[in-house]
Every structure is written in structure tokens, then in C-alpha cells.
Amino acid sequence: MGERAMKQQRPLTITNGRLALPSGIVAGGIRLVDGLIEAVGEVEAGPDDERVDAKGQLIAPGLVDLGVFAIDKPAFHFGGITRAALMPDQSPPLDYPARVGHIAKSGKPDLWVHPLAAATRGLEGRELAEIALMKQGGARGIATGRRWIADSGVMLKLLQYAAMLDLVVVSHAEDGGLTGEAVATAGEMATRLGLPGAPAEAEALAVARDIALAELAGARLHLRQVTTRAGLDLVRAAKARGLQVTAGVTPAHFMLSDLATADFRTFARLSPPLRCEADRQAVIAAIGDGTIDVVASGHDPRGPEEKRLPFADAAEGMAGAETLLAMVLTVVRDGVIDMVRAFDLMAAAPARLLGVSAGALEQGLEADIALIDPEKPWIVDSRMMEASAGNTPFDGQGVQGRVTGLWKGGVAIG
Amino acid sequence: MTSAEQSGATGPNLQRYPAGALAFPHRDLLGIAALERHEILYLLDSAEPWVELNRQPSKHCDLLAGLTIINAFFENSTRTLLSFEIAGKRLGADVVNMHAAQSSVKKGETLIDTAVTLNAMRADAIVIRHGASGAVDLIASKVDCPVLNAGDGSHEHPTQALLDALTLRHALRERGEAAEDFTGLKVTICGDILHSRVARSNTLCLTALGASVRLCAPPALMPAGAEALGAQPFHDFDAALAGADVVMMLRLQSERMEGQFIPSAREYHHLYGLTRARLAHAEPGALVMHPGPMNRGVEIDSDVADMLDRSMITRQVEMGVAIRMACLDILTRRSRGVAGWESAR
Numbered sequence: 001m002g003e004r005a006m007k008q009q010r011p012l013t014i015t016n017g018r019l020a021l022p023s024g025i026v027a028g029g030i031r032l033v034d035g036l037i038e039a040v041g042e043v044e045a046g047p048d049d050e051r052v053d054a055k056g057q058l059i060a061p062g063l064v065d066l067g068v069f070a071i072d073k074p075a076f077h078f079g080g081i082t083r084a085a086l087m088p089d090q091s092p093p094l095d096y097p098a099r100v101g102h103i104a105k106s107g108k109p110d111l112w113v114h115p116l117a118a119a120t121r122g123l124e125g126r127e128l129a130e131i132a133l134m135k136q137g138g139a140r141g142i143a144t145g146r147r148w149i150a151d152s153g154v155m156l157k158l159l160q161y162a163a164m165l166d167l168v169v170v171s172h173a174e175d176g177g178l179t180g181e182a183v184a185t186a187g188e189m190a191t192r193l194g195l196p197g198a199p200a201e202a203e204a205l206a207v208a209r210d211i212a213l214a215e216l217a218g219a220r221l222h223l224r225q226v227t228t229r230a231g232l233d234l235v236r237a238a239k240a241r242g243l244q245v246t247a248g249v250t251p252a253h254f255m256l257s258d259l260a261t262a263d264f265r266t267f268a269r270l271s272p273p274l275r276c277e278a279d280r281q282a283v284i285a286a287i288g289d290g291t292i293d294v295v296a297s298g299h300d301p302r303g304p305e306e307k308r309l310p311f312a313d314a315a316e317g318m319a320g321a322e323t324l325l326a327m328v329l330t331v332v333r334d335g336v337i338d339m340v341r342a343f344d345l346m347a348a349a350p351a352r353l354l355g356v357s358a359g360a361l362e363q364g365l366e367a368d369i370a371l372i373d374p375e376k377p378w379i380v381d382s383r384m385m386e387a388s389a390g391n392t393p394f395d396g397q398g399v400q401g402r403v404t405g406l407w408k409g410g411v412a413i414g
Numbered sequence: 415m416t417s418a419e420q421s422g423a424t425g426p427n428l429q430r431y432p433a434g435a436l437a438f439p440h441r442d443l444l445g446i447a448a449l450e451r452h453e454i455l456y457l458l459d460s461a462e463p464w465v466e467l468n469r470q471p472s473k474h475c476d477l478l479a480g481l482t483i484i485n486a487f488f489e490n491s492t493r494t495l496l497s498f499e500i501a502g503k504r505l506g507a508d509v510v511n512m513h514a515a516q517s518s519v520k521k522g523e524t525l526i527d528t529a530v531t532l533n534a535m536r537a538d539a540i541v542i543r544h545g546a547s548g549a550v551d552l553i554a555s556k557v558d559c560p561v562l563n564a565g566d567g568s569h570e571h572p573t574q575a576l577l578d579a580l581t582l583r584h585a586l587r588e589r590g591e592a593a594e595d596f597t598g599l600k601v602t603i604c605g606d607i608l609h610s611r612v613a614r615s616n617t618l619c620l621t622a623l624g625a626s627v628r629l630c631a632p633p634a635l636m637p638a639g640a641e642a643l644g645a646q647p648f649h650d651f652d653a654a655l656a657g658a659d660v661v662m663m664l665r666l667q668s669e670r671m672e673g674q675f676i677p678s679a680r681e682y683h684h685l686y687g688l689t690r691a692r693l694a695h696a697e698p699g700a701l702v703m704h705p706g707p708m709n710r711g712v713e714i715d716s717d718v719a720d721m722l723d724r725s726m727i728t729r730q731v732e733m734g735v736a737i738r739m740a741c742l743d744i745l746t747r748r749s750r751g752v753a754g755w756e757s758a759r
Contacts, residue, residue, distance in 0.1 A: 188639035192447065194547040194569030194611060197638060264548030308526055310546030310567070 006109030008035045008367070008410030013045035017054030017371070020061070020343045021361055030059055032367035035409035040361050054371055057404060060343050062368030064359050065321065066248060066350035067143070067170060067224050069300040073111050075321035075387035077413050079297065080403035082368035084111065085354055088118035089145045095121050097133035104138030110413045112368070114354050116143040116170055119158050125149040128158060135165055140354040141222070143170040146271060146316075148206050150176050152213065159217035168220040168246075168353050171210050173231065174272055178202035183312045184273045189258040195311060200275055204230035211238045211245055220244040222353055226292065227253040227272050229282035236291045246353060247286070248294035250320055251327030252393055254283045260393055266307045266314035267382070268393045270298075287345070288336045294353070295345040297324040301389035319387040322380075326399035329374055333400070339374075371405035378402060431456050434754025438744050442554045442561040445570035446618040454622055455595065458580050461733070461740035465584070468504070468736055478507035481538040481746055486528070486553075487564070488514040488544040493706055493731065494564050494574075498541045501738035507538070525549060526556055533557040538749050539742060542566075547611075560745035562738075568609045573741060574705055575615035577734040579623060581726050582660060584733070585701055597624030602654045602696070603645075604630040604686055605664025605713055606675075608637045612705045613664060617643045630654035632685065634675045651686050655695040662703040663688050663714045671712070679712050688714045701726050 015029035019040060031039040031049070045051055062082025069087050076084055086103060088094035094103060095118035107113035117139035121127045123146075131142055142162050148171065149155045155171075162169045182198035184190035190197030207223060211234060214221035226232050226247040238245040252270055257277040260268040268274055286292045300317030307314050328342050337345070343360075351359025358366040380397045382390035406413045430452075431437040437456045440448065449457075467473055483502040487495050495511060502509035514528065525544075529552075532540055539560045542550045547567030554561035565571040579596075586592055586599075601620050607613045607629050617627045621644040629640050630648040640647040648654035655661060671679045693700065702718055703726045710716045719725055747755035 186638035188642035191637040191639045191643065192614075194567050194614060196568075199638070264551055308552075310525070310544070310549040310552055312546055312548075312567070 006409060006411060008032065011038070011046055011049045012052065012407070012410055013043055013049045014052045014054050014059055014369070014371070015043065015045065017057055017059035019059050019361055020339060022340065022344070022348065025339050029054070030361060030369065032369065032407065032410035035367055037361065037363055037365050037367050040363060052371075052405065058339075058372040058374055059361065060370045060372050061347040061359050061361055062370050062406065062408065063324065063346045064350040064354070064356070065299065065324065066222075066294050066296045066353065067116070067298060068296070068321070069298070069317060070388065071106060071111070071113055072299060072301055072321060072388050073107075075299065075301070075319065075385070076111055077406055078386040078403065079321040079324050080370035080372065080406055081297070081321055081324070082112060082370070082406065082408045083114060083351070083356065083358060084299075085114040085116050085140060085350070087145065088116055088123060088143050093118045093123045093145070094134070095123065095129040097130055097137045100134040100139050101137035110408055110411075112356070112408070114138070114140040114356065116141045119144045119149065119169065120154065123147070125151060125154060128154070128161060131161060131167070132165055135167060139167070140356065141168045141170050143224070144172050146172060148172050148174055148176055152209060155210065156213045156217060159213050159219035159221070163217050163219035168222050169214070170222045170224050173203055173206035173210060173223045173226065175202040175205040178205065182273070183269060184261060185258055185275050187258065187276055189261055193261065193264060193311070200228045200279060201230060203228045203272060204234060207231040207234045211235070211243065214245060215243050220353075222246045222248065222294070224248050224296070225250060225253065225272060225298070226286070227275050227283060228279045232282055232286040232291050236286070239291065246293040246349070247291060248296055249283055249287070249292050250296055250298035250318075251324060252298070252318060252320070254280060254287060254331065255327055256280070256393055261311070264311040265393070266309065266311055267318065267391045267395065269311055269314050269316050270318060270393070271316040284331065284336055287331060293345070293349045295324070295328050296350065297321045299387070301387045302391045303389045307391050317391070318393055319385060319389055319391045322386055323392060323394050323399065325372070325403065326401040327394070329401040330399070367407060367410035369407045370403050372401065373404050374401045376400060376402040430459070435748070435757055441745070443572055443741055443745060444551055444554060444561065444563045446572045446575050446615045446622070447570065449622070451595070451622045454576070454579070454619060457576055457737065457740055457744065458583060460744060461580055461736040464736035464739040465580075465733065468732070473504050474506065475504065476506040477743060478502070478505040478746060478750070481507045481749070482536070483507045483509050483539045483541065483742065484512060484532055484535070484537040485509065485541045485564075486512045486514055486532060488542070488549070489565070491543055491564070493734075494543065497731070497734040498564060498738050501735050501742055504735070505739055505742055507742070525552065529553040529556040533559070538746055559749070562741055562745065565611055567611065568614070569611050570615045571611040572615050573734070573738055574612050575619035576741070577730055577737040578616055578662070578703060578705070579619055580733040580737050581703065581730045582701070584729070585726055595623040596620060599625040599660065600628070600658045601625050601660040601662060602628045602630060602658040603662045603664065604651060604654065604688070606635045606666050606670060607631040607640065607664070608635045609667070609670070610664050614643065616662065617645045621645070628654045628658070630686070632676055635670070652692065652695050655692060658696040658700055660701045660703060661688060661693065661696055665705065665707060666709060666713050668709075679709075683712050687712060688718050690715065690717055693718055699724065703727065703730060705730065
């Protein structure tokens, strides 16, 4: 089974759609042969082709989700995600080549899993892990994990090593000394709730250090989540200087401010914590001006035993895979970005960072395709999620945009 | 004490408040933040007859006879627990104390399980203290009876703020300065504001009643956005004291004065200890308050704490019982079928 079943048996032609091409949204179709995109645009179906009528829906690349904490196929498939880059924060951590090799194959047959190698042994921030061997085992990047690496000397050595191996370093940018035991951003909301808060500047401090070290090392640095105006300004300046620095964010930080933590809602307990409204606006602006390169789900399903607790005791994280597309479409609808850029944020840019041959509708790339009705309305309901847990901060929110068909390597999923 | 019994059932000064349950339309008392000014005044007015009762030789009434009140304390407490226990017993309720802090109760799902267990025992009111901000809200969402917050983490301690307001009201009345509320009163709260639920609840309560509140702490113990609570932040204690009518000192936890937040207890005393000399910066005759227990010689000197005419510290304890009696009375009116309260939430 397995290997056979995942291979595309017959060519597939999808017609009568709107193609989300890097150059624009164009009427047309796509032909998938032997797991690859064979033709895009004005396509002719072969005599033996399987045919799908897109009925005017969007034909888009399958989403590439950079930085998830769990492999949760039903949620990914619901959300149109065909590739997930898995954070090393697993139990045990992805700091050992054999483990990485195992994880890299774990998505078969219907999901690509790209492991991110733990930067340091046990994610403890002290000794470099066997990164070159993990690369050989299938690691597509290196990640510091949920926490930053406090020791700047270790971080520099890591970045130099990553540059030599041409792997991107995915870092968590929060100064651990400032964050301490904090569970919120210092400010009115944390003060009213009596929650331990850390100043938002904890992010800018870490961003500044990581950029300086990446420049010194000549490394590719991806800041997985940049959520504050000050942090984004630093990224903007680094890009202007031509550094290989990219930034990501999850929808929570452009859809919600720390007001969402009112009444101690633990589904809004995130890392980094939700910020003030001005920072939320800064994130939206940074998506608009290109400072932010990637929007990812940060998918981190947590059941009631981890979330139905006092706020500070609850686990951080949100189940985000199902809502990623719909949330990004809200900033399209608001005119912040166009549809082309939406799929660059969710597919092409993360694919480039991971160095995988996917993420766009181009001849010769892997045939990971999503059929999307961008207008279809639905209501996020934490009790009705495909994810292994329903910890969404968007519970009850009305949204638009649903995946109606999904193919990985030309093979239909679901 | 028939007068107390009668007023306890109907509430005092009926004409000042909406009728029945509209005077206090809350099932629980989780924090001052949820209360309107007139609701705070209603609680204070409702406590007055209990102050009187508590000064009689026989302090018992049967208003809550047959009701079960559970005091679930997940954090150690002596005076608050005792105060709630006495309040419940003077009202004739069956009071049970659960010392969860000493038992094997852990955080996690257990907290919800504990709430469900308490609920299944059909308590008529549950009084909860917990070390985590928001824990009492969480439990309240899982039980069917009124919940009183006796302090949750650094969030709120509403009955402390209410008893402090009642104390101030009585002190001002005795000086012939009685008024509808505290408009114009300047109150300085000094200490570990960052971690203090007492400071939060008091700031909300005092400002709702018209007082202007100054919060004073070293930077490491001052929360961000303190202004948003409606208070004015200070680091210089002498400046914070200038012209103050009331000085409220907070307890400094010993683990916070060993270098983490401030260098030492004696350095804290040097900057923030309330001495007689420092108290002279406040208004002549300014009142001194402390929620207890005190660190004598750290945040407050003994000769200040023991000033007969100006220290309100033992008065605060006295008012605590009365205010808790009022809260238990009001929150159980629905289950007791008191006329006008049948529709209470």
C-alpha cells in the first residue's frame, strides 16, 4: 500500500477555474500529470484524463504551513494545507537524525511533513544538535523552538553553521529574561486581569540581536512571529539593508489584540502573547507593505485538560490550521493585500524558505492544488472542529472562504 | 436583633435603589470591576445593620438558617477565612471550610473537578480563594450557586475593598464628614501594587465612589498601565503622601524583598516604610489602613500602626465581618425566596 496509493495514476485536468498565479488571477485550468503540474492556463484535457469542473472557483497552490506543533491531518486538509513544517518541540524533541527521518515520512500518503531540526540538543539552547545529519534525514530548516536561545554565543555559532549548510534558521524572538514567567503583554489588560506581563519590547530586543548575528554569520534568518511595531521596524530596516531576513506571523496577531484575553479566555493565551491594538495595526501594515513574508497557522491543538485552567496555568497555543485561509482572506477583503499576495504569504514564500518545489502554480512543480470558494460563508465553532482540539480564539466568528477540493501530488485527498 | 433581620431581608434605604434584585443584579461577587457605583453603595448600606448587630452581646440571627456555605481556600489564609466563617455562622448558616491549600489538590483539571464536586454537594454559596488570577471566575462558570471571590491571584479581592470603603465611611462619619460617597477624598495606596489584588480592587472601588487614588511603588512593583485603572502612579512616597487624606499600606511578601524586586527589607523601609515622620507629609489627621497581616518595621512602623485615633487597622477587621454578612445575605436572597429577588440571576 502506501507508496503505490500516493502516486497519481491518471492525468487530471481541472478546467473553468480562476488560477491564482504569481502574476495575477487568470481564468483557466490546470493539468496534473505524474504528480507534477504539467500545464497551466489554456489547458487541453487528454482523452484518458480525469476531469474536474472548477465552476469558476479559485485554483490555488496547496498551502505550505511553516511552523506547526502537531501533525493534525484532518485540520490541515480542511484548511487546504498540503505541506506542514513541523516545529522541533515534540516529545522527544526533533534533535536526533533518526527521529527527523521518521517524522519526514510520517505524513504519507496524503500530507508532506517537513521537519524543522532542533537547533540545540533538547532545545535547551546550549549545545548544537546534529544539524547536518538531520538535514540528510529530511530537515528543511532549523528552529530554536518555542523559546529563544538566550546565549548569544550559541546563537552565532548556530547561524554560522546554518549558513554553511544553507538552511534557514527559524527563531522565536522574545527575550527570555524579560518574558520570565509572563503570560501576557504588560499593559492595561494584563494589569486589570492581574496577570504577569512582559513588556512588548522583549520582542524587539530579540529581533535586533538575531538580525545582528545573522548579518555577522551571513545566515538566512526567519523570525517565525513578529508581532510588534518595534520588531517589524527592525525587520523592515534589515530588509532595506539587503539582509536575508524574513518575518512571519499567525492570524491571531493581526485579527486580535489583548482585549481578547478579557474574562481570562485561555484560547487567547498565545506565545508571543497578544499585543495592544497599535501593534495589531502595525502587523496589518507590515503584511501590506511586504515586511511580513509568511502567514502560518501556528497550529497547536490543546485539549480541555490543558486549556480549561486558570489563565496562567493554561498551555499556550491555538488550533489554527482550519482558519488560516479564511483569516488571510479577511485582509484581502479589507484591501490590505491582493489575492496573489495572499497565496505568496501562505504558500510560495514558505516553500521558498524551506526549499521545496511547491507553493505556486508553475509548470514542473509538485501538483499540490487547492480548489477554493473564497466567498463561502461559515462560522468558526470550537465544538465542531476537524482539529484534534477546538482551541480557537476565533470561536463564534463568521468568516468567508472554504477549501472545496484538495490534491497532493495530483491525488485527491478526502 | 429584629431590626437587622428585617433590613437584612429587604435592604436599607429602599428609596435610594431600584426595587428587589435590580439593586444588585449579579449572581456572584467576582470583582469590583463588574459593579456599578450604586451597587457598591447598596452593599455598603446593606452592611450597616450587621455592624450594629456585631456590636451587640448576642450576635446571632437565623437569616440563613438551613443554608450551606462552603469556604474553599486554595491558598493559605487566616483572617479572611475566619471572617467569612464568622459571617456565615452569625447569619445562622452551616459553614464548612475546605483547606485545599493543605490537601493534595493540584492545579489542572482538578480545579474544575473540585468545582463540580462542590456543586454536587448543593452548597448555597461558595467562597473561594485561589492563588491564580481568574481561577474564581473559572470555578464560578462551573457551579450553579453564588460564588464569592475571597481573592484570586493578583486580580481582585472585592470584599477587602468593600470593607475598606465601609471602614472609611464610618471613620469619616465619626469626624462629622459623612457624605454620599468619597468625592474629593485623596487616598494613597503604597506597596507591592504589581502583585496586589487588594490594590486593584481598592482602586476600582474608591475611584467608583469618587475618591482620587494614588498608587505608589518602586518601578519593579508597579504594573504597566496603572493609569488605566484610574489611578495616578508615583515612585516617590513623600510626593505620593502630600495632601493625602488616607494612607493604605500593603503587605510586602518576604520572598519579594530579597533582591528579585527590591534589594532588601531595610532598603524598602528606607524608601517606602510608613514612619511618623513620613506620615507628616499627608493631611493632618490622615487615616492609616493596612489589610494585614503587617510586616511591622518594614512597610509600616509600629507607632504608626498602633495610633489609636488614626490607625484603622483593627476597624478594618471588624467591618470585614459585616460586609461579608451583607454579601452572603444579598447573594442568597434568590435561593431563600426573598420577595423581589426571585428573578435574580
